Amino acid sequence: MSDFVETVARRAGVDGEQAGEILARHGVRESGVLPRPHQLLIKSLAFTGEKNGKSTGRVDFSWGLGPGLWGVTADNLRGKSSILEIIWWCLRGTGALQADVRKWIHHVRLDAQVDxxxxxxxxxxxxxQLTGTLAVGVQQHVTSFADETEFASIMGAFMMDRLGLEFLRGWRKDSPARSDTDSDSRDGQVVVTSWPAFSHALLCRNRESDALLGETAGGGTMVSLL
Known part of the structure; x- marks a missing residue:
């Protein structure tokens, strides 16, 4: 029995064998080797669409990038955040893109690389309808998605694998109100942290947000990950 399992068993008040079985069942293991770093590089972004409402007209945006530090500037106060949100949307498979912006975007292409x-x-x-593809490698192995749920699942699996991330399992206690209304329920639930949570480290909010990184201010999983 490792020191890790022994410590968990002691703090949980169970024997070592039982602690080891529970940890193995949930995929929790001790890691003594630090993972190697990976590099995510955005190479280009292009999107087209048709604006309507207060401002109308066709949009045809193309931006080629490469190594280095890049900035988004404009003469007015519109559009810069949308460009960054579209990049985040492509990398996550889900995002907080404003509904009016997303409505007029018809086609998006993001070229990038991991290592x-x-x-x-x-x-x-x-x-x-939202559809699309993820093409990987020089040989362009293509995986298609037919809705937002599939999009998020495909990008999550790809990014977790290529960036060498592991799913984190935790326990979230229920509020007293919920426990009181359902006497048959346990006092919480298993929470799995995956790519949508890890991806918050990619986003730096503006001065109007309470959170510098990601979408959540304060303690908890997000702050611990970052």
Whole structure:
């Protein structure tokens, strides 16, 4: 029995064998080797669409990037955050893109790479249907998605694997109100932290937000991850 399992058993008030079985069942293990760092590089972003409302007209945006530090500037106060949110949307498979902006975006293409492996995300957002593909590698191994749920699942699996991240399992206690109304329920639930949570480290909010990194201010999982 390792010192890790022995410590968990002692704090949980159970024997070592039982602690080891529970940890193994939930995929919790001790790691003595630090993972190697990975590099995520955005190479280009392009999107097209048709604006309507207060401002109208066709949008055809293209931006080529590469290594180094890049900034987004404009003569007015509109559009800069949307560009960054679209990049985040492509990398996560889900995002907080404003509803009015997302409505007029029809096609998006993001070219990027993790270490030396290129990948391309394509989104077709026509009408009420969102479809697209993730193409990986020089040989362009393509995986298609037909809705937002599939998009988030595909990007989550890809990024977790390529960045060498592991799912984190924790326990969230229920509020007293919930426990009182359901006497048959346990006092909490298992929470699995995956790519949507890790991806908050990619986002630096503006001065109007309470959180410098990600979307959540204060303690908890987000702050611990960052």
């Amino acid at each position: 030396d492996e290129p990948f391309t995300v394509r989104i077709d957002n026509t009408g009420e």
